[in-house]
Amino acid sequence: MPPELMALLQGGGDPAAAGGGDPIASLLGGGAPPPEAAAPAGALHGGSAADGDPEEHYMEALDHLELGVKADVDEARIQTVMQCMTKIQGELANSQKGADAMLGGKMDPAAMRRMGAAEQAY
Numbered sequence: 631m632p633p634e635l636m637a638l639l640q641g642g643g644d645p646a647a648a649g650g651g652d653p654i655a656s657l658l659g660g661g662a663p664p665p666e667a668a669a670p671a672g673a674l675h676g677g678s679a680a681d682g683d684p685e686e687h688y689m690e691a692l693d694h695l696e697l698g699v700k701a702d703v704d705e706a707r708i709q710t711v712m713q714c715m716t717k718i719q720g721e722l723a724n725s726q727k728g729a730d731a732m733l734g735g736k737m738d739p740a741a742m743r744r745m746g747a748a749e750q751a752y
Contacts, residue, residue, distance in 0.1 A: 685722060688718050688721070695714065699711055699712060699715075728740055728741030
């Protein structure tokens, strides 16, 4: 398979150099450039982390999940959501434990990654 075709299929090529903005249209010989779209952010998508403190987002999510649990009547769903809440709270507790250890002079690589999450992907 030609390298430029492979690059287009994997999203790493320059579509404009291949004859248009749309990779599929460029393979067919033309096409208008696509509208400008921001690349997905966060380590989940292999990009840099999105703006903001992830722990604040998780705490806000916990607040919303708690409101949902209080309003729900489906016991099975409530149990599932509560399990998710427990996992999120456990991760926040681990983060706090790592930050406390760093204040005591112990290096915690996971806490270091979390501290830089707003500036870079972990």
